[in-house]
Amino acid sequence: MEKNKIFALCCILLMQLSFAQSNPIGIFENNVDIGNPKLAGSATYDENSQTYTIKGAGYNIWGQRDEHHYLYNMIKGDFIATANFKFEGHNEVHRKIGWMARSSKEDNSVMVGGFLHGDGLTAGQWRERKGVAMENPYDDVWAPKRYYEIIQLERKGNTFIVRAAHPGEPLQVISTKTIDFMPEEALVGIVIGSHDEDVVETAQVWNARIDQPVQEDYNPNSEGWIGCRLETMNVFDGKRKVIYDKESRFEAPNWMPKGDELLFNMDGSLYTIPVEGGNPNKLNTGSADQLNNDHCISFNGKLLGISHNDGNGSNVFYLPLEGGEPKAVTTTSPSYLHGWAPNNRDVVYVAQRNGVNIYDIYKKSIRGGKEIKLTNNGKLEHVDGCEYSPDGKYIYYNGSTNGGTMQLWRMKPDGSNKEQLTFDQYNNWFPHISPDGKWIAFISFEPTIELNSHPSYKRVMLRLMPTSGGAPKVIAYLYGGQGTLNVNSWSPDSKHISFVSNSKKFE
Structure with missing residues (x-):
């Protein structure tokens, strides 16, 4: 009898864990931590203002593996993802918030994104193959430092385009990268990481839209x-x-x-x-x-x-x-x-x-x-x-x-x-x-x-x-x-x- 109770309790805990790992919020079907950070992240959604408050920790989104909090959907094919991002406070300069597309929930998976850093720098960055170090476009233009940014990530086939803008200005391309190992169906969403495993960072995200465009010859x-x-x-x-x-x-x-x-x-x-x-x-x-x-x-x-x-x-x-x-x-x-x-x-x-x-x-x-x-x-x-x-x-x-x-x-x-x-x-x-x-x-x-x-x-x-x-x-x-x-x-x-x-x- 005790074994049955223990088994039932384990099933309940697994179901709760599974629910916590999907837990839809706003337009996003999944609300999870990637890479098992020391401090758990979270997210809330204000239905009235349609604004997300997202919190996350993790040692970094860099190197050969990531730790961060992630709101995402599984998306097949091309997309255009756009949102406004703003950090709370002025903490770690390397903390990151932005859009990310990745091949899986594995912490060393292929990924690409556009990120606002804690010091206001905005950049496109990527991991071209599973387990390799992250890269960024040293030869491309990085957006000037600012603490409030509009970021857009677009996929066209296997080409990923990151655009950014200061409020009131047109979007400008800040990186373009072809990722050959990104599957046709990928995880796409909003990510936050603290760059300090003992700190949980907080950001506001609003006007979040993920659009699936048509082909150029669409009638x-x-x-x-x-x-x-x-x-x-x-x-x-x-x-x-x-x-x-x-x-x-x-x-x-x-x-x-x-x-x-x-x-x-x-x-x-x-x-x-x-x-x-x-x-x-x-x-x-x-x-x-x-x-x-x-x-x-x-x-x-x-x-x-x-x-x-x-x-x-x-x-x-x-x-x-x-x-x-x-x-x-x-x-x-x-x-x-x-x-x-x-x-x-x-x-x-x-x-x-x-x-x-x-x-x-x-x-x-x-x-x-x-x-x-x-x-x-x-x-x-x-x-x-x-x-x-x-x-x-x-x-x-x-x-x-x-x-x-x-x-x-x-x-x-x-x-x-x-x-x-x-x-x-x-x-x-x-x-x-x-x-x-x-x-x-x-x-x-x-x-x-x-x-x-x-x-x-x-x-x-x-x-x-x-x-x-x-x-x-x-x-x-x-x-x-x-x-x-x-x-x-x-x-x-x-x-x-x-x-x-x-x-x-x-x-």
Whole structure:
């Protein structure tokens, strides 16, 4: 009998140990120590702020073996992992926090990662084969010392790219390494080590995302749209929250006037959802059931403008914000709505006319009359994303000239005094003005995208700049593009925005 009791107790202890070694937390399925450190590590997750507090000890993440605490998932194939990292206190200069991919839980396994050190140094480091010493890219650029860093680890086949950025700046590549002995399915996650076996270090991690990208030649129309996350973000502290996700397509959130709901496009219709998350509710748009991601709310909060394929292509309509049968504004396609005037009567949109494959900006009253052409583009020019400022003094838009990159512009409501606002190497789209008129939020694509395009499923940035002038700063790094920030998604208090990010479901 005593043997049976002992056996049962051992089974229970083994089950508890097994549970402790997997113990999911946040987006991570596993929460473990690697290398049997003298002091155990741990992690907690604040659901409200979606922030991790991770603690770990261990003699080092270096040499021929590692000791650290590890939050990880098993991931097959390519991935892009991004997060914000910050240590607590100013202790051991060689302590490390960051992203790591490794071949197994063995302490001497193949591994690669991007790490923030205790003295603020950020670097890519790796163990190329099992049991060999760690290496780092002496010939590459190491990020300058700072105690708060954004780190990204990307896998493309067997090539691992580490990028890093100071807050507000674009990510920069700090190391690239091909690891031939990394299996197709690897452990990927967040790691912390103290470099002092008698000390437990602590760090905060937030905005943690692991995205599985598509192939460069991926065609969503034939292969299906990948998963989406609906996110909100405080634009001033950069904290992001996922409030809804789905394994298929949805796009373009608006913030509703009362501030308690979002409105977004899905399956040709519009849905509302509470800002804190929950179940989407379909909005009644009458006979309009082929909506795209161009929808906007009038300044007085009473009317909803939409772009709907009425069988003859996309046209502009409007209806009460609470729902109803839409009324046509345009009858010539293609016409894509982007903004209301503060008078709550005029709308601005981009359109092609007279069979010419060139988009220009037009405005028209919802009460009827002729449309007014505000730009006169040539074949090497393109415009999109037109939107009024709250004071009605300007129409903001994105445009390219002479085949150059897409930049932000503004003009007077009659089309005069066109003024370029951004001048960098990125392709900048969809300027959205905050309700208080002080800020412009927009999406930036890499210079390598196709001319005048804003494709889906790319590494992109969301950026913020003052309407009064000044350099843009990065407020979010994500995998997305078309559908991420097509419409004005500012909260009524001008402190938050909403957007959509993308990732395939992990196998």
